[in-house]
Every structure is written in C-alpha cells, then in structure tokens.
Amino acid sequence: MRKRLAALLSILVAVVLTLAACSGGGSKSEDGGKGGVKSEKSENILNLASTSDIPTMDSSLATDQVSFFTFNQTLEGLYVLDKDDKPVPGVAKEDPKKSEDGKTWTIKLRDNAKWSNGDPVTAHDFVYAWQRTVDPDTAAEYAYMFENIENAKDITAGKKKPEELGVKAVDDQTLEIKLVKDVPWMQSLFAFGSFMPQNEKFVEKQGKKFGTTADATLSNGPFQLEQWKTEDNWKLVPNKEYWDKDKVKLKEVNYKVVKETQTALNMYQTGKLDSVALDPQNVNKYKDKKDFSTELNSSNYFFRINSTKNKDLKNEDLRKAFAKSIDKDEYVKSLLNNGSTVSDKLMVKDFVKDEDGKD
Incomplete structure (x- = not known):
C-alpha cells in the first residue's frame, strides 16, 4: 500500500531501531525470551504498542504524532504520499488542473469514495472541514497551515468569515481552491492530517464528542476505529466502504498503550507484540538479532x-x-x-x- 504521511517539514533524519517478528498475529516466543520472536502462523493480525493514547480523532484539533499516525490509517485526503514521498491521488482521482497563474486549482474527486457509514465523500466534506479548522471558534492550533489558501489568514485573525475561505464545491465531485501563491509543496501538504475531509452531518450530530470515542469517529481511509478504551488500547479494522479496499490485507491492528519501553520489549519477547522500538541502551544488545531492523524517520x-x-x-x-x-x-x-x-x-x-x- 502507498506510504502515508506521518509528518511534514523536518530537518534531521533519525533512525527508529526496532525488533519485528517475521509475521503478525498468533506469535509465540521460541527462544526463551532472548529477543527473537518467531511467529508460528500469521492471522493477518498486527499487535503494536504506543507510548501514549490518541489525544483526539478530530483532524481540526490534532497536533500530535499519535493522532496524525492514526489519521494516516483511518482517513484519506485529496492526496497521499507514495514510497518516494511524492503526492499521488487519494480521494482526488487526478492531479490538480491549474489556472495560468497557478493560483486556482480545480480538483476532480473519485465518485466511489465513501465514509465508513456509507455516505459518499464529496467536495463539500473538504469545504466544511477546512472552514471549520480556520474558524477562530474552533481554536485549531494548526490553522496557520492553511494560510496559503485565500483569506485564511484574515479568517483566523477574525477579520473575515470562515465562508470566505478560498475553497468551494463546484459540485459533489469538483473542488476549487484559490491560493495566495503557487508553491511546489502545496499538493503534498494536502496529504497532511489537518487537511482531511469531515462529514458535516456526522460532526454536527456528535458535537463536542466528535473524535473522542470510536462511535464518535468516522473513517474514509483503509481502516476504521472499531474500539477505543482510553489510556488502554484501540483497534483498527478494515473499512469495508473504502474505495481501494482490495489493497487492505490486514484483518485487524491492535494498539496497546505501553508507556515504558522496557515493558513493551518484554511484551515483544513473550509474543504479545509484533514489533517494538528500542531504547538506546538496548541497541547494542539486540543489533545482531535477525529480527532487528532500522527505519528512517524525519525529526528535528x-x-x-x-x-x-x-x-x-x-x-x-x-x-x-x-x-x-x-x-x-x-x-x-x-x-x-x-x-x-x-x-x-x-x-x-x-x-x-x-x-x-x-x-
């Protein structure tokens, strides 16, 4: 599957050092807990740990890594990033059509994109979400990321109304965006979590509860949040309404909140987790294990x-x-x-x- 955006605008390249079982689910330790977990079978179930709970599933309010990481699995924006970090169509079915000066973008959406409740994903969902995010009443910390969209800066400053944001639904499958300037990174930015669509009817019905429980969350990405127990665990299952659902191979993904990395390592060694990140002090101990691997991440x-x-x-x-x-x-x-x-x-x-x- 395509690589999804976890973070933007970073400087240093860090390496995440992990131990990973051969395959997910149904795994048991066969080496006496010495660090190498071998899975007896794969049930297409992935068990992972998170050092913290999800603060919010409201894409207008989120500012943290865990929320955005979960958005990457449960929500889909106009574009997503491929394995080379290049934007490719998500809900959009093609690249933007630009005006001569590059400031007006017209984007056609897929007609088979749906929310997990069966509602179609339309251009109105992007207009509603973006207007809600720049609205000062929402108090979104990441509203500044919209400042290259016409009138966004004046709206967050209270000088103009959210309805004056430079985005409109020409029809259900056509979104028009007016930019302050044409910049090369704008299409990639539309893959970022703050630019995800929102189903207006669902959000308004949930009110302040929106994004705080599994039942108060709606998905349009490959997975949906099936259960969420605060400060304990959450589960992702395939979204049967996802337009590209045939690419989703996992049966479920289980996250357990484990604040201590040594505890997570112990869970990995006993087969309760399929992958775990290592503290610096454990790197030398496990770096020669066959299940040791590194992953490049962007951080500053x-x-x-x-x-x-x-x-x-x-x-x-x-x-x-x-x-x-x-x-x-x-x-x-x-x-x-x-x-x-x-x-x-x-x-x-x-x-x-x-x-x-x-x-």
Whole structure:
C-alpha cells in the first residue's frame, strides 16, 4: 500500500531501531525470551504498542504524532504520499488542473469514495472541514497551515468569515481552491492530517464528542476505529466502504498503550507484540538479532534556552557559545545511539517566554 504521511517539514533524519517478528498475529516466543520472536502462523493480525493514547480523532484539533499516525490509517485526503514521498491521488482521482497563474486549482474527486457509514465523500466534506479548522471558534492550533489558501489568514485573525475561505464545491465531485501563491509543496501538504475531509452531518450530530470515542469517529481511509478504551488500547479494522479496499490485507491492528519501553520489549519477547522500538541502551544488545531492523524517520531535535530566567542568556553570542560547546557528534553517538545525524547548521534564536513560561 502507498506510504502515508506521518509528518511534514523536518530537518534531521533519525533512525527508529526496532525488533519485528517475521509475521503478525498468533506469535509465540521460541527462544526463551532472548529477543527473537518467531511467529508460528500469521492471522493477518498486527499487535503494536504506543507510548501514549490518541489525544483526539478530530483532524481540526490534532497536533500530535499519535493522532496524525492514526489519521494516516483511518482517513484519506485529496492526496497521499507514495514510497518516494511524492503526492499521488487519494480521494482526488487526478492531479490538480491549474489556472495560468497557478493560483486556482480545480480538483476532480473519485465518485466511489465513501465514509465508513456509507455516505459518499464529496467536495463539500473538504469545504466544511477546512472552514471549520480556520474558524477562530474552533481554536485549531494548526490553522496557520492553511494560510496559503485565500483569506485564511484574515479568517483566523477574525477579520473575515470562515465562508470566505478560498475553497468551494463546484459540485459533489469538483473542488476549487484559490491560493495566495503557487508553491511546489502545496499538493503534498494536502496529504497532511489537518487537511482531511469531515462529514458535516456526522460532526454536527456528535458535537463536542466528535473524535473522542470510536462511535464518535468516522473513517474514509483503509481502516476504521472499531474500539477505543482510553489510556488502554484501540483497534483498527478494515473499512469495508473504502474505495481501494482490495489493497487492505490486514484483518485487524491492535494498539496497546505501553508507556515504558522496557515493558513493551518484554511484551515483544513473550509474543504479545509484533514489533517494538528500542531504547538506546538496548541497541547494542539486540543489533545482531535477525529480527532487528532500522527505519528512517524525519525529526528535528533541539535545545530551547529560556532567556527570561537568566538575563545573560538574552545575549545571542552567549547562546551561540553554549551551542558550540555541545559535542553534537558524541551526543547522537552515545546518548541517542539510533543512527541520527548531526545538523551542521547553527540555529540560535531568542525564544522569549512570558512569566508562565509560554512562548
């Protein structure tokens, strides 16, 4: 299946170090719990761990990795990213048709895209979702990501109404988007979780409960949320209404909230999990196991200096001195120990915080 967008706009490349069983589901440890799990059979069931619960399934309000990761499995936007991180049609059935100046995009949608309740996914679902996200009353933290769409910035500032956002449904299968400028990354941005469609009738019926329980969540992607027990577990099952459902091979995906990585490793060793991420201290111990693998992820890590607690730190040269005093090579090699690479760019900004410690 096509690779789905987990994050955008990142700098450093980190490596996730994992142990993964040969196949998902029905697995039992055959080596006395020494790290290598061999599955006796595959039932097309995948059992995974998450270090935290899903904060929200409301694509207008989500800002965290777990929510967006779940969106990637349960929701589908206009476009998705393929294995080379190139945008390919999702709900859209083709690339955008652009005006001469590149600022007006017309996108045709699939006529067989459906929500998990059987409702068709239409252009109106994108118009409603995007207007809801930029509406100041929604208080969406990621509303700024819409600022390249006409009037979005003025809407979030309260100067214009959400209905004035530069997006409209020409008809059920035609979406028109007016941009501030034609930028090369815009089509990829439409694959990001904040740009997912929403079924207006369903969202309005759920009210404040929308996105807080499995029953208050609707899917238009390959999977749907079947059960969700807060701070414990959730289950994904195939969405029978998904337009490309024949590509979905897994019977179910079970997530267990496990906050301690050592606990997750123990669960993997006893066959309760099919994959687990390793802490740096465990990498050397398991790196020669046949079920050890690495996965490239895009992330950016940095130290933030609070200059309100020490007035001397308002001096940019002093902050640069601190930055240069850190042995970044040794830090990623010894402390992270996950294959991360060092950024050679020195980025020192004055992050000034108020009395409450907020930016």
